[in-house]
Amino acid sequence: MGGIAWRRHIEExxxxxxxxxxxxxxxxxxxxxANEVDIQHPDWLDWLGTRMAQRVMSQGSPWRxxxxxxxxxxxxxxxxxxxxxxxxxxxxxxxRYIMKEYYED
Amino acid sequence: xxxxxxIPGNGADYEVRSNEMLYYRYNGIWxxxxxxxxxxxxxxxxxxxxxxxxxxxxxxxxxxxxxFFMAYPDDADPSGVSSWKERTIRHYLRTYINxxxxxxxxxxxxxxxxxxxxxxxxxxxxxxxxEVYDGMTKSVFYHYTDYYNGGTEVWTxxxxxxxxxxxxxxxxxxxxxx
Numbered sequence: 671m672g673g674i675a676w677r678r679h680i681e682e683x684x685x686x687x688x689x690x691x692x693x694x695x696x697x698x699x700x701x702x703x704a705n706e707v708d709i710q711h712p713d714w715l716d717w718l719g720t721r722m723a724q725r726v727m728s729q730g731s732p733w734r735x736x737x738x739x740x741x742x743x744x745x746x747x748x749x750x751x752x753x754x755x756x757x758x759x760x761x762x763x764x765x766r767y768i769m770k771e772y773y774e775d
Numbered sequence: 776x777x778x779x780x781x782i783p784g785n786g787a788d789y790e791v792r793s794n795e796m797l798y799y800r801y802n803g804i805w806x807x808x809x810x811x812x813x814x815x816x817x818x819x820x821x822x823x824x825x826x827x828x829x830x831x832x833x834x835x836x837x838x839x840x841x842x843f844f845m846a847y848p849d850d851a852d853p854s855g856v857s858s859w860k861e862r863t864i865r866h867y868l869r870t871y872i873n874x875x876x877x878x879x880x881x882x883x884x885x886x887x888x889x890x891x892x893x894x895x896x897x898x899x900x901x902x903x904x905x906e907v908y909d910g911m912t913k914s915v916f917y918h919y920t921d922y923y924n925g926g927t928e929v930w931t932x933x934x935x936x937x938x939x940x941x942x943x944x945x946x947x948x949x950x951x952x953x
Contacts, residue, residue, distance in 0.1 A: 682803030704824045705848060706869050715804065719824030727802070 685727045690714045692726040728758035780839050781809050781817065783831040796851070799828050807851040808832055809843075817843035820851065821870050826879040833885050844894045845870075845887075860900045864907045867891045871943075872915065872936045888943070892950035901951065908944055915940050 693714035700710050704719030717723040734751070738744075751757045754764050778797050782789045788800040789808070798805040801824070809819045809832055819832055836843050847866045850859070870876050871887050880887070895904050916937060918930040930937065 679803070685802050686804065704875075705822065705866065706873065707849070707866075718801070718804070718806075719822075 688726055689717060689723055692723075693717055696722075725759075776811070776815065776817065776841055778809065778811055780841060781819075781832050781835055783828075783835040797832075799825055801825055801828075807848075810846075817841050818846040819843050820848045821845040821866060822848040823870060823873055823875055824848075826875055830879060830883050830885070834883060837885070843890075844897070845890060860898060860903050861907055863894070864891070864900070864904050865911070867894075868907065868911055868943075872932060872940070874933070877935075888946055889950050892947055895947075896951055904947065905944070908947075912940065 693712070698712065700708060701712055703709050703712070703716050709716050717726075728751070749756045752760050754760050778791050778795055781797055782791075790798045790800070790805065792798060794810075796810040797808045799808045800806075806822065806825055807820055808822075808825070808828065809817065811817055817836065819829060819836070822829055833843075845863075845867060847859075847863050850862075867887065868891075871891075891904075895901055915932055916930075918928050921927050921929050
């Protein structure tokens with residue numbers, strides 16, 4: 671318990687949960703999947719690989735709003751989506767920046 | 776040839792199941808990657824969701840001289856057998872003009888059109904391919920004028936794709952003759 675495999679399992683579980691939650695809330699009649707195939711009444715797995723799913727699967731969502739920022743329910747764990755170590759998007763951006771610096775030298 | 780030969784790298788996140796299909800683990804979700812049919816012919820699923828992994832498997836197959844074709848990803852769980860040839864050809868062409876696929880496959884020495892021609896000659900469906908190609912032409916060149924931004928024309932596909940598309944059928948014909 672607490673090893674790499676366990677941490678990865680928990681991380682993946684959370685990611686799947688977010689995607690399932692999103693698919694349940696954001697219902698559409700019809701959309702185009704990552705393979706550009708028209709799908710009617712999509713299941714949560716059909717969203718995989720799309721731009722929308724990539725956004726949802728990261729913890730900090732890139733949509734910022736006044737309502738979220740100044741909400742009374744914000745709590746101590748609230749953070750901006752650009753926070754490194756909290757958001758996958760921010761982490762990737764940081765990683766790319768480091769890689770670029772490394773290969774330029 | 777075995778299905779295990781197609782596993783790239785150290786084989787982490789890959790699994791061969793009892794149905795003799797190769798699966799890849801993507802965020803804890805197992806997605807089908809490749810299989811051998813009853814004639815011992817290798818098929819790799821042309822799935823844009825996991826483009827990098829598909830290209831790795833293709834590289835591995837090329838290294839070991841395994842002859843393979845690409846398969847339509849939804850055929851892993853088929854709901855019918857009607858017009859499967861049309862679906863497969865359409866999926867080949869759609870993926871060929873997909874921006875993500877083009878970006879990822881630029882570094883890999885793999886000719887998707889040549890593979891499509893081999894598949895067509897294997898299944899003898901040149902006429903169906905022509906129908907599908909003609910049907911897609913309209914959607915590739917679809918555009919509209921955005922009057923709210925100074926009357927600029929907005930195209931669904933980039934200029935590279937539009938330039939390549941008219942000569943694509945000739946390329947398919949030449950490859951099928953060779």
